[in-house]
Amino acid sequence: MEGFEYHVRRAHPALRPYLGDLVGYAYYGEPAELHRGLPSRYLTIVISLDEPLGIAWPDSPVEKFQTVVSGLHSTAVRIGDSPNLAGIQLALTPEGSRALLGLPSGELATTILDVDTLLGIPAQEVGERLRATPSWQDRFDIVERLLLEAWRDEPIGEPRAELGWAWRRLCETAGGVGVQELASEVGWSRRHLTEQFRVEYGLAPKVAARVLRFEQAVGRLKARPQTRLADLAADLGYSDQAHLTREWHAIAGCSPRQWIVEELPFVQDDVRTEVAESGV
Numbered sequence: 001m002e003g004f005e006y007h008v009r010r011a012h013p014a015l016r017p018y019l020g021d022l023v024g025y026a027y028y029g030e031p032a033e034l035h036r037g038l039p040s041r042y043l044t045i046v047i048s049l050d051e052p053l054g055i056a057w058p059d060s061p062v063e064k065f066q067t068v069v070s071g072l073h074s075t076a077v078r079i080g081d082s083p084n085l086a087g088i089q090l091a092l093t094p095e096g097s098r099a100l101l102g103l104p105s106g107e108l109a110t111t112i113l114d115v116d117t118l119l120g121i122p123a124q125e126v127g128e129r130l131r132a133t134p135s136w137q138d139r140f141d142i143v144e145r146l147l148l149e150a151w152r153d154e155p156i157g158e159p160r161a162e163l164g165w166a167w168r169r170l171c172e173t174a175g176g177v178g179v180q181e182l183a184s185e186v187g188w189s190r191r192h193l194t195e196q197f198r199v200e201y202g203l204a205p206k207v208a209a210r211v212l213r214f215e216q217a218v219g220r221l222k223a224r225p226q227t228r229l230a231d232l233a234a235d236l237g238y239s240d241q242a243h244l245t246r247e248w249h250a251i252a253g254c255s256p257r258q259w260i261v262e263e264l265p266f267v268q269d270d271v272r273t274e275v276a277e278s279g280v
Helices: 094-101 123-131 136-150 161-172 179-186 190-201 205-223 229-236 241-252 256-262 264-268
Strands: 003-009 019-028 034-037 043-048 053-056 063-065 067-070 077-080 086-092 112-114 271-274
Touching: 003 136, 019 136, 043 094, 043 123, 053 067, 063 112, 067 123, 086 094, 086 136, 123 136, 161 179, 161 190, 161 205, 179 190, 179 205, 190 205, 205 229, 205 241, 205 256, 229 241, 229 256, 241 256, 256 264
Parallel strands: 003 271
Antiparallel strands: 003 019, 019 086, 034 077, 043 067, 043 086, 053 063, 053 077, 067 112
8 A cells, every 4th residue: 555645524513413523535556455444432424436345244255335334333344355545434423323314323233234325315426426526625515515404403213311321421431331330320220221222222232331442442542552551451441451452352353453553554654634624
């Protein structure tokens, strides 16, 4: 791979409860043979700006997608085996799934879908409009306008307040609150909370907690790749470094150090551009 860049814009204020950063990426030369799509608190939409994107679950064949939506998941997906060089990636919150896609995130969990219709118009048309626009800032403007037009003032069937509370508590503590404690806080049994939480979000609360703690570890290593793993494990509540490493193997399919060596240089050495916020 000869080079890599990505462009980031914080979402429009009206969209921030539903959307994380908008990210544009582009490779110069050949893309990396393998990139791991790591689990996080977000659902993901990727719009390719050229060739279809290759994605596969572990031990499964690669499928090609021009525009794809992926639900919450607890293991990394493999991205590669494709000449795709550029695209735009959107990170949706579970609330965003209801407000912008019109369905609960649980219906998309551990699923990767080729999108025929995106935000009320043909996905192919969205891609063509973006490909015809050379500026990343203008591309982000187009996407934000579509999102604002698709935004539902009254999301389809909002989740029960107890589930929203449990999700927020897990996110605020990076998975640091136990399931029994969550159940006590909302006044439900542990079993009932687990069943209802899985229906709404697609993951059991204990699994979601693992993903959120892993997400925090990923963020720490991106910011400081030289962090001692023993210190990271202690700070994030893992029993020891071996526990942290086992979790990385289970979730990412590799050790933390292998991930740093194979993938983090492309993040650290890229051409990163923070695009000014839209005036939409």
